[in-house]
Structure formats: C-alpha cells, structure tokens
Amino acid sequence: MVSTLRASLGLCLGLAAFSLVAQPRPGFDPANLDTSVKPCDDFYAYANGGWLKTHSIPADKARYGGFEELIDGNRAILQKILRETSAKTTWTKGSLEQKVGDFYASGMDEATIERRGLSPLKPILDTIDGLKDAKQLPALLAKLHNQGLSGGFVFYVRQDAKASTHYLGYLNQGGTGLPDRDYYLKDDARSRDIRAKYEVHIAKMLELAGDSPELARVRAKLVMDLETRMAQAQWTRVELRNPQKTYNKRALDQLATEAPGFDWNGYFTARGLKQADLNLSQPSFFQAFGRLASEVTAPQWRTYLRWHVLSATANLLPKAFGDEAFAFHGKVLNGTPEQEPRAKRIEAATDGMLGDALGQLYVKVAFPPEAKVRVLDMIENIRVALRERITNLDWMGAETKLQAIKKLNAITVKIGYPDKWKTYAFDLKRDDYFGNARRAAAFRIQENLKKLGKPIDRTEWNWSAPTVNASYNPTMNDITFPAGILQPPFFDARADDAVNYGAIGFVIGHEITHGFDDSGSQYDAEGNLKNWWTEADKKAYESRTDLVVKQYDAYEPIKGEHVNGKLTLGENIADIGGLKIAFAAYQNSLKGKPVPAPIDGFTGPQRFFFGAATVWRNHIREAALSLRLKTDPHSPGRERVNGPLSNLPEFYEAFGCTDGDVMKRDAKVRPAIW
Numbered sequence: 074m075v076s077t078l079r080a081s082l083g084l085c086l087g088l089a090a091f092s093l094v095a096q097p098r099p100g101f102d103p104a105n106l107d108t109s110v111k112p113c114d115d116f117y118a119y120a121n122g123g124w125l126k127t128h129s130i131p132a133d134k135a136r137y138g139g140f141e142e143l144i145d146g147n148r149a150i151l152q153k154i155l156r157e158t159s160a161k162t163t164w165t166k167g168s169l170e171q172k173v174g175d176f177y178a179s180g181m182d183e184a185t186i187e188r189r190g191l192s193p194l195k196p197i198l199d200t201i202d203g204l205k206d207a208k209q210l211p212a213l214l215a216k217l218h219n220q221g222l223s224g225g226f227v228f229y230v231r232q233d234a235k236a237s238t239h240y241l242g243y244l245n246q247g248g249t250g251l252p253d254r255d256y257y258l259k260d261d262a263r264s265r266d267i268r269a270k271y272e273v274h275i276a277k278m279l280e281l282a283g284d285s286p287e288l289a290r291v292r293a294k295l296v297m298d299l300e301t302r303m304a305q306a307q308w309t310r311v312e313l314r315n316p317q318k319t320y321n322k323r324a325l326d327q328l329a330t331e332a333p334g335f336d337w338n339g340y341f342t343a344r345g346l347k348q349a350d351l352n353l354s355q356p357s358f359f360q361a362f363g364r365l366a367s368e369v370t371a372p373q374w375r376t377y378l379r380w381h382v383l384s385a386t387a388n389l390l391p392k393a394f395g396d397e398a399f400a401f402h403g404k405v406l407n408g409t410p411e412q413e414p415r416a417k418r419i420e421a422a423t424d425g426m427l428g429d430a431l432g433q434l435y436v437k438v439a440f441p442p443e444a445k446v447r448v449l450d451m452i453e454n455i456r457v458a459l460r461e462r463i464t465n466l467d468w469m470g471a472e473t474k475l476q477a478i479k480k481l482n483a484i485t486v487k488i489g490y491p492d493k494w495k496t497y498a499f500d501l502k503r504d505d506y507f508g509n510a511r512r513a514a515a516f517r518i519q520e521n522l523k524k525l526g527k528p529i530d531r532t533e534w535n536w537s538a539p540t541v542n543a544s545y546n547p548t549m550n551d552i553t554f555p556a557g558i559l560q561p562p563f564f565d566a567r568a569d570d571a572v573n574y575g576a577i578g579f580v581i582g583h584e585i586t587h588g589f590d591d592s593g594s595q596y597d598a599e600g601n602l603k604n605w606w607t608e609a610d611k612k613a614y615e616s617r618t619d620l621v622v623k624q625y626d627a628y629e630p631i632k633g634e635h636v637n638g639k640l641t642l643g644e645n646i647a648d649i650g651g652l653k654i655a656f657a658a659y660q661n662s663l664k665g666k667p668v669p670a671p672i673d674g675f676t677g678p679q680r681f682f683f684g685a686a687t688v689w690r691n692h693i694r695e696a697a698l699s700l701r702l703k704t705d706p707h708s709p710g711r712e713r714v715n716g717p718l719s720n721l722p723e724f725y726e727a728f729g730c731t732d733g734d735v736m737k738r739d740a741k742v743r744p745a746i747w
C-alpha cells in the first residue's frame with residue numbers, strides 16, 4: 074500500500090509514504106482517548122489522555138506533541154536531503170545542491186572547527202577591542218549590526234504600518250540576553266535562580282574565550298549590570314502588542330533631541346543609510362539607551378559586546394562553546410537534559426540560513442499537490458463561514474460590518490511555498506562553517522536594508538517551506554500555510570472532513586481570525602493601521618474581549634504561575650473565533666448531503682473536536698512551560714483546547730455537556746465574539 078501511494082503521487086521520497094508509517098490510522102485513533110475522564114470535565118485529557126500516557130518527551134526536547142511529531146517527520150526528510158547532497162562534491166558551483174550540501178558539510182566538519190579554535194572570531198573581537206571611547210560606539214554598533222550581530226537595539230526594514238505600500242526603517246528595543254525583561258527585574262525564586270545561573274554562564278563563556286576565572290567573574294557582573302539597565306528601560310510584552318503605541322514615525326534628525334547621547338546620524342551613515350524617516354518603536358527605551366551610550370564606560374561596552382558576539386556565535390565555534398550555550402539555554406531555561414545530535418543542529422541551521430534553497434529540494438519530494446487543492450477549498454469555505462457570522466452578528470453595526478467584510482474578502486492566501494524563491498548570492502565554502510554562517514547573516518541584513526525606497530514585494534514569504542507553522546500578516550493582510558504543516562495530524566488527505574476541519578480547519582480559522590483580533594482589527598483591508606470601527610462597535614467588541622482576558626488570566630498551569638490574559642489575548646481570540654468558524658464551515662460542507670455515519674462510534678461533530686484537541690496535545694517540561702508563560706503570546710496546549718471548547722455551545726451539544734459541567738462555561742462570562 075505504501076508503494077502504491079508513492080507511485081500514484083509520483084514521489085520518490087514521499088511524505089505521504091512517511092506519514093503512513095507515522096500515522097497508521099487515517100484521522101483520529103480512538104486509542105488516543107482516556108475514557109476514564111469525562112469529556113465535559115476536561116476534554117483535553119479525555120481526547121488526548123491515551124496518547125499522553127504512551128508518549129513522553131525525548132531527552133533532547135523541551136516539549137513533545139502535535140507540532141513536534143510533524144517537525145520530526147519533516148526533519149527526517151531534510152536530514153536525508155542533506156546527507157545525500159553533502160556526500161557529493163561534484164555539484165555545479167552555485168547550484169542549490171552545492172550550496173546546501175557545502176553549508177551542511179562545513180557544519181559537520183568538527184575537526185576543522187576545533188582546529189581553528191577562536192581564530193575565525195578574532196577579527197570581530199579585535200574590532201570590539203578597538204573601542205577606546207564611548208563616542209566610537211555608534212560606528213562599532215553599525216559594523217556589528219551590518220554583520221547580523223546584536224547589541225543594544227535592533228534596526229530593520231519592514232512595511233510602514235500606516236502606509237502599507239511603502240517600506241520604513243524600524244528601531245526596536247533590545248540588548249538583553251535573557252528571554253524577557255522579567256528575568257532581570259522580578260524577585261521570585263525562579264527568576265533569581267536563573268539570573269544567578271546566567272551570570273555564571275557569561276563568566277564561563279568569557280573564560281573559554283581566554284579570560285582568567287577572576288576577570289571573567291568581574292566582567293560577567295559588568296554585563297549583568299548593563300543588561301539590567303537595558304531591561305529596566307524595555308517595554309513589557311503586553312505593551313509591545315499595542316500597534317498604535319509602538320508607531321512613532323520620526324525624521325532622523327529628531328533623534329538627536331529625542332534620544333540624545335548617541336550619534337544616530339553617525340550610526341546610520343556607518344550602516345550606509347541616509348533615509349529621512351524611521352519608526353521609533355519604543356521612544357522611552359531609546360531615551361534611556363542614549364543616556365547609557367554616553368554614561369557607560371568604554372571598557373564596560375567592550376565587555377558587553379564581547380559577551381554578545383560570543384553568545385551569538387557559540388554554535389559556530391569549537392564544541393566547548395556550543396556545549397556551554399546548551400548548558401544554559403537548553404538545560405537551565407528549558408529543562409532539556411540532552412543536546413540534539415550535531416547532524417540535527419546543523420540541519421536546523423541550514424534551514425535557518427538557506428531556507429529557500431533547502432525548501433526547494435524539500436518540496437520536490439514532500440509536497441503532494443492535492444493537499445494544496447483541498448486546503449484551498451477549506452480556506453474558502455471558512456472565509457464564507459466567517460462572512461456569514463459577521464453578517465449575522467447582533468453586536469456590530471452595519472457600517473462596521475461592511476468594512477469587516479471588505480477586509481475579510483481582501484485576505485490573500487499563500488500556500489505550500491513561494492512563487493519566487495530567495496537566492497543566496499554569497500560564497501559558501503565546504504571548509505568554513507563560521508564564515509558561511511556569518512556571510513549568510515550579513516547577506517540577509519543587506520537584503521533587508523536594500524528594500525528601503527523600493528516597492529513592496531507582496532510575494533515574499535517569512536517561513537521556509539518545511540516549517541510547521543502558519544501565520545497572518547496584518548500589514549499584508551495575508552495568511553500563509555507552508556508545505557510543512559499540511560500533513561497529519563494537521564491535515565490528512567485520507568481522513569474524513571470532520572477531523573480535517575477540526576485540525577487544519579481550526580488552524581485556518583485561527584489565522585483568518587487574527588485579522589480581527591484585538592491587534593489585527595486595528596489594520597484595514599489594505600494593511601494600514603487605520604481605524605474602521607464605529608466607536609460604539611469598538612466598545613461592544615472590547616467588552617467581549619475583556620471576558621477573554623479574564624477567562625485566561627484564571628488559568629494556572631504551574632502553581633503560582635498564571636497565563637497572562639493580556640499577553641495571550643490575540644491568540645486566544647483567534648483560537649475561540651477560529652474554532653467557531655471552522656465548525657460552521659464543517660456544517661456548511663454537509664449541506665445537501667446525508668449525515669455521515671459515525672466512525673468508531675463517534676459522530677462527525679465529535680470527531681471534529683477530536684481533530685481540534687489532537688493538534689495542541691503535548692508534554693512540556695516545567696522550565697519550558699514557565700519560560701513560555703512569560704514570553705509566548707500563545708496559551709499552553711491544554712488551555713488552547715479547553716479554553717475555546719468550553720465557550721462553544723456546538724461543543725456542549727456534541728458531547729451532551731450540561732450546566733455545572735467544567736467544560737460548559739456560564740453564558741454570562743462566555744465571550745461570544747464571532
């Protein structure tokens with residue numbers, strides 16, 4: 074059967090064939106259930122309990138679930154491509170195979186990497202050592218930023234949020250090495266512990282790079298001091314979600330008076346940019362940064378930047394550096410006991426650096442065209458379902474409805490892989506991993522800066538084709554589904570519609586609903602940050618989204634650590650709305666047809682909800698969960714299932730939930746948005 078399917082799809086390394094191995098049953102397997110739990114008490118545990126009992130987290134992962142199962146399958150295909158292409162040295166120079174093969178081979182050449190030691194980094198460290206006066210900081214940061222190295226803040230080019238037909242430069246806060254400002258500023262035991270371990274980690278890295286243990290300890294304190302001052306000036310993740318507050322267009326000349334202490338003109342000149350306008354995303358951060366730039370001494374800046382380039386390049390250096398980076402980022406921050414095998418790390422780096430080159434080789438063997446046709450059809454059905462919902466809303470006025478439908482109709486769809494692949498016009502050498510990675514990073518930066526003044530490229534993709542993810546982009550007003558996600562358990566060409574609408578349909582509904590979440594709804598059909606709501610309708614909307622904040626604030630996945638309802642609001646609105654419209658689209662798809670017979674004793678609506686529960690099932694280590702509660706705008710897996718389902722009357726009906734059941738929330742606190 075495997076070979077028949079492979080032959081009929083014309084695949085030589087069929088993902089469909091792979092899927093047959095990974096997913097022995099099409100659609101939903103009743104063995105995944107835990108029937109000792111009642112569906113109306115805890116649907117996540119009921120639908121996934123069997124799976125959760127028979128699966129655990131591999132030692133080299135922080136989380137294992139619906140996404141990771143699929144990622145593993147994709148990565149096995151990428152590994153095979155990379156093993157085969159890198160084994161051959163006779164590819165035409167400049168061909169896709171030569172590029173990805175040589176990049177991968179250079180990363181796997183541990184002997185050369187060990188032999189070179191720290192020498193590839195030496196020119197960068199020497200440049201940093203050349204900083205004798207804080208006045209030289211703008212030129213030095215420009216040099217590092219042009220090479221894709223971080224420090225202080227970030228500058229990049231993207232669509233102007235209020236003029237989506239133009240590109241604009243964005244200055245964004247940055248400068249810290251821990252994943253969130255909270256880690257520097259909070260006084261709970263977990264944050265204090267991570268801070269202490271971070272300082273030890275900085276010292277160890279500086280020691281590996283040649284400092285004596287005593288000097289390394291002193292210098293680690295200097296780094297912590299400067300990063301803490303930057304963290305104090307940073308905005309919170311909740312503040313960063315406000316697109317109006319982060320939109321502050323300025324003429325470059327204004328920065329000298331608004332954020333004095335740092336020569337902004339000098340910085341941009343050194344980056345080769347002369348544009349007149351830019352966006353100061355967090356004005357108060359840049360005021361503080363200007364003060365730090367002039368007050369902090371040159372030796373402290375040198376130490377700080379030395380640490381940042383060591384941290385950024387640890388995985389390109391000899392094993393001891395990568396191992397130390399994992400000891401902190403993997404073990405301490407995520408609780409992951411073991412590092413992934415090197416082959417997997419280099420494969421991930423290849424996808425990260427040369428995503429469109431590797432992606433082209435991937436889709437040749439792993440993207441069945443019929444997946445695209447069926448998913449496009451589902452997308453249109455879900456669009457129709459949301460249009461019907463908007464038309465019939467009782468809380469939204471006719472004027473706003475007209476605008477909402479205009480925006481919904483204008484959403485464009487990107488599916489599978491880009492029409493136009495990115496090219497990688499820089500040298501890739503078989504024996505120079507460090508150089509390859511640095512050239513790739515510098516090339517990406519230059520490609521981004523080159524966009525200024527050019528027309529918007531609406532065909533551009535932000536994901537590589539094998540990526541297991543999907544997205545909505547508010548300034549493009551488009552949704553993207555890479556080839557990587559269009560496979561089981563998200564999409565199964567052999568499964569019944571109920572399961573597919575519950576799984577990939579839920580994801581499609583989620584992405585479309587992002588256009589109308591608390592942030593996305595502030596952008597119009599053309600992708601401009603421009604209000605199209607009447608005041609009364611906006612108020613009615615916010616009174617509903619306030620209920621979503623309250624619902625998720627109450628979830629406590631770790632004792633004492635709650636979901637942040639405001640940080641996760643956009644994702645939760647998208648989950649609640651996405652599930653609703655995916656279910657409506659499923660019901661529409663049955664119109665005029667006989668009711669499908671139950672499968673394994675379960676009705677279509679029940680199987681729809683099994684599909685939904687399947688995609689978010691996962692095991693996660695406590696450290697990783699704690700990290701995500703602080704930084705991830707998505708709720709944890711259990712809440713992504715039980716949160717939306719417990720708001721949905723269609724779910725109560727499917728499983729006979731009655732008043733008083735945990736999974737049936739009271740109508741008064743239920744956010745009925747879409």
Ligand SMILES: [Zn+2]
Pocket residue numbers: 583584587644647
């Ligand atoms: Zn989302």
